[in-house]
Amino acid sequence: MITVKYFAQLRQMAGKEEDQFELGPQITLDQLSDAIGSNLPKIGELVRDKKIMVSVNFDVVASDHIIQDGDEVGLLPPFSGGI
């Protein structure tokens, strides 16, 4: 099971805080973006087009990162902490 977390404007677009997907032991980010896009096409597109950062288990990863079963994936809009 892969858990996908939505934050800020992505959470509002998704209408929920997270999704869970059963996609096998290892998948690419493109495969995950297809799974997300099946229900949330705009968010799937943002991930596929690398318009947002992606974290896996709390670290930002490159687009060729392989996601393992059990991972927590964060979809991260541009940060705006501080002032």
Place this chain on the structure above:
Amino acid sequence: MSTTLQPKVRIQREDFSVTDEIEALKKSSKNIGGLVVFLGTGRELNKGESIADLNFEHYPKMAEKKLDDIRVKAIKDFNIIDMSIIHRIGHIDIGENIVLIIAAGEHRKEAFVACEWAIAELKRTTPIWKKETTTKGEVWVQSTP
């Protein structure tokens, strides 16, 4: 003043006391000779828009981890003695405290550099998001210089 020892990196809803945080950090070492404080507060105008209030949210665990990383790297790379980083989340009114960074060093120079680096690094690497409520509605801020 609270006698409870608080972690030096925190993300919290409640306000903080700048004085208490300075006093707590000063207890780290008797070699501290200079402290530089950056305090970020909610401002009323952004790009000409009047802001009614602010709302911050974060990615729990990841945001704390990134702030911890910033503190550890600042102490190591800038040769300061200690650092505190506190960021508030949730609803924040204009004028209220948002973020506090205190760099403590033997001398002022390294503390100034470390403090400026830490706030820039916080904005670059830490998953915290700001939503502004303006007269035109709610806006998720994309980034600020």
